Each structure stands twice: as C-alpha cells, then as structure tokens.
Amino acid sequence: MARKAQSPFPSINILFFFFSFTLSPFSPQAVSASVFKRLRLFSTEVTQPTSSVLSLSLHPHSSVIKPPYDSYSDLVLSRLAGDRARAKLINSNIERALSAFNRPHDVKPDVQVQPEDLEAPLTPSGGGYVARVGVGQPVKEYYLIADTGSQINWLQCLPCGQCYAQTDPIFDPSGSSSYSPLSCTSQQCTALSRQNYQCGRNNTCIYGALYGDNSISIGEFATETVSFGSSGSVQKVAIGCGHANQGQFGKAAGILGLGGTAVGFPSQIQAKSFSYCLVDLDSSSSSTLEFNSAPPGDSILVPLIMNPKSEIYYYVELTGITINGEQVPIPASAYQIGEDGRGGIIVDSGTTITALPAQVYNSVRDTFVKYAKKLPPAAGIGGLDTCYDLSSTPTRDGFPMMSFQFSGGKTLPLKPQNYLFRADSDGTFCLAFQTTSQPRSVIGNTQQQGFRVTYDLANKMYGFSPNKC
Structure with a gap:
C-alpha cells in the first residue's frame, strides 16, 4: 500500500535556512569513500542489477515544452546567456569543491561546502533535452531534464508546499503502490551524507538539491519503480520527491541526473553504460537515451x-x-x-x-x-x-x-x-x-x-x- 502523503513542506526560505546551517561541512573522506559506498549501496538487497537494454525517448526541450519567447532571436539569446552561466558555474563550483578537498583544514567552520551545492545551473530555455520517464505503479510518465551535470534524480510531488509550473500533472506518491520513503539510516540516504541531506520527521530521509542558478528542490528521498516505455522497468530506484521547489526548470517535472556519482541514475540502475543521440535543438524529432546498449560497431x-x-x-x-x-x-x-x-x-x-x-x-x-x-x-x-x-x-x-x-x-x-x-x-x-x-x-x-x-x-x-x- 502506498503511504499517505504528509502535510505540505515549509516554505523554501525556511528550508534553505535549515539546510544552510545544520548540515555537516564537506570532507574529502566522503569523496574517497564514494567507491565503497557505490558498491555497498547497490547490493542485491536494494535492487536487482539489470543487463538488458533499457530505452527512453529523448526530445529537444523546445519541441515538447514551448519556450516563452516571442521570436527565435530571443530564444537564441536566452540559450546563450544560460549557456555561458552554466559553463562559468561548472568551473567555479568545481573550484570550490577542490579547494575544500585539497585544503580541508583551511575551510572555516562556518563555511558550508556541499557537493550537491555544486550542481551546474540548468539551461532549460530550449537549450537542453528531456527524457520521457515512467514513474510509479500504475505508471505515470513525466518529462525530466536529462543532464550529465546533475546527480540527484527528482520530480515535483504532491502535496506541494511550493512548486513551479510544469507541463505534466504533478506526481502524487499516495497514488503509487511502489512508492516507499527511505529512512535516515538506509543505504541510499547514507550515500547522500555530506550532500545536503537531513533527517526529518519519523526518521524520513530529506534531500536538498541547490543548483548554481539558485534553483532548488527539497523533499523526501524515496524508492520508486522507474519504467522505460516498453523496454522494461527497474524497482526501488532512489528518487527525490520534491515538495518545495523553485527555479528555472522550463516546465519539466524534474531532473534525470546522469552524473557519475553513486546517486546518479546510471549507478542507481547499475547500468554498465548509457548513450544518447541528440537531434538538432530546433528539430521536432526525437531519439533515444539508452542504458546497457553496446556502442555501434563503427564507433x-x-x-x-x-x-x-x-x-x-x-x-x-x-x-x-x-x-x-x-x-x-x-x-x-x-x-x-x-x-x-x-x-x-x-x-x-x-x-x-x-x-x-x-x-x-x-x-x-x-x-x-x-x-x-x-x-x-x-x-x-x-x-x-x-x-x-x-x-x-x-x-x-x-x-x-x-x-x-x-x-x-x-x-x-x-x-x-x-x-x-x-x-x-x-x-x-x-x-x-x-x-x-x-x-x-x-x-x-x-x-x-x-x-x-x-x-x-x-x-x-x-x-x-x-x-x-
């Protein structure tokens, strides 16, 4: 049985204050132990590994979620502005992480350097790609931004203390029989340690994803069944259920984080590989985001x-x-x-x-x-x-x-x-x-x-x- 949804989360400002001042500082030990965590996290007790090819449809963002611009020139300028900000912040945020890693004793106690703070800013203004992802049982499909520069997977959820406008109906975890909140002592939540997590009421794991453009998602960390169209599904995938969200996500329901950490989507489903083919940004065509497929012979x-x-x-x-x-x-x-x-x-x-x-x-x-x-x-x-x-x-x-x-x-x-x-x-x-x-x-x-x-x-x-x- 699905758990009944709790009351709405507090406002973004309260939660941001909470996460900024109560989390432990980033430490190099958390990174050096990440390989061990990855192996421990994805044991068969959590989810069965999959070797079959799984496939999602992949679309240019502007082909399925129309950007709010009067002219193509305005769209281009928005793409370029967001692009420059993303490139700059990828660099500056990594520099912050490396400073903490290389000189941990120089980090002042009141400076909170969290890896999830170091997510790149998103560029959803027609400059990226979205995947069509099935979530829950029964399956509901959502457009999620496919992003190799993000790691936590999440989507907006009901009840919503603060949510931005999205194209799809907001996911309701109380209507899914496979939704299961994670405890603070769960292996998946432990993988979030030093990465913006806090223990909430009833020992529930709470995640917080803060992006470089000040977009933010905070909510319950849970496991859920993720479906890949007709190619299959994977159970007990750790995914954030965002009850307090704000920012520039371009009306997508959330993020499919393809980054290389233990909480990234490829690691979550134990994929040996992933691949994509990106069509032109202005195309109405789609392609696929695949997991476990071999590189074509002419690669x-x-x-x-x-x-x-x-x-x-x-x-x-x-x-x-x-x-x-x-x-x-x-x-x-x-x-x-x-x-x-x-x-x-x-x-x-x-x-x-x-x-x-x-x-x-x-x-x-x-x-x-x-x-x-x-x-x-x-x-x-x-x-x-x-x-x-x-x-x-x-x-x-x-x-x-x-x-x-x-x-x-x-x-x-x-x-x-x-x-x-x-x-x-x-x-x-x-x-x-x-x-x-x-x-x-x-x-x-x-x-x-x-x-x-x-x-x-x-x-x-x-x-x-x-x-x-």
Missing part, C-alpha cells in the same frame, strides 16, 4: 576520464582541432586533469556552445576564418564573434572541414551543423565555440548532435558513432 572509441576529486562530471582528452588539415593543438595543461583536480575537458549534455581557453579559441577561430573565405560574413550575435550569412546556401566546398583529435590518435570528423550554430531566423550562423577564462573546458551538445554518444562506464570509454539518431 570511434576514446578514453572516458573521471576526476577523483569531482566525480559528477565526465572528462575527455581532446588534444587538438583540425581545420582543412591544419591542426590547432590544445596544450596538455588544458586537456589533462592535474594532480590538484584542476584542468581537463568536460563532455556535457546541458551546454550548447563549446567553451575553450582564450588562447585555444583564438587559434581555432583564426584558422577557421582563414579557410571560410567563401562564406559571407555577418555581425556577431550574443557574444559569438564569428558569424556568417547563410540565407543563400553556399556551395559544399565553401565549408571548411573540421575534426576533433583525441588522445591515442583518434579523429572525429564534424559536419558543418556540428561547428556552426543557428543564431537567428534570417540565416545567420555562428561558430559554435566561445572562450572561457576558467581552468577547464566544456564540449557542448552542438558538437555531439547527430552522433550516438556512448558512455561505457564499465570500460571507461566513450564511443562516437555518426548518423545514429
């Missing part, structure tokens, strides 16, 4: 790197970018993770425009311009400084050839739609790269579109397979 395989001091994110060693045969090298100091956890290049589903160090970006831009003389130039838009008027389609030989170079000598050819970003409705396209002043870079989803991108977690490899949407 370009490159190492997947985890930062032991910041486990949420997935890194790759991008060593250079080649344009018409001329290589723009990326220095090892930019693509390798240092002993202090700094540096590296993150692959991110929620970032649209790839962010590179200024020196690297300037070289890429200048080399591109040299070989793009047949493309008619246009004024820059929204901080993108290299744009072209493609209202009259140039001949094929007008587009430069571009490819990514990875460690091990692997090469990934890019199509024009992977390096040019549509900037308005009049035919203006801009180079889909920008600068970052932070010590790490981010590969955005423009370069990933049209590829089946596989995260082989068991073998620590990426697979990039073209034309698989």
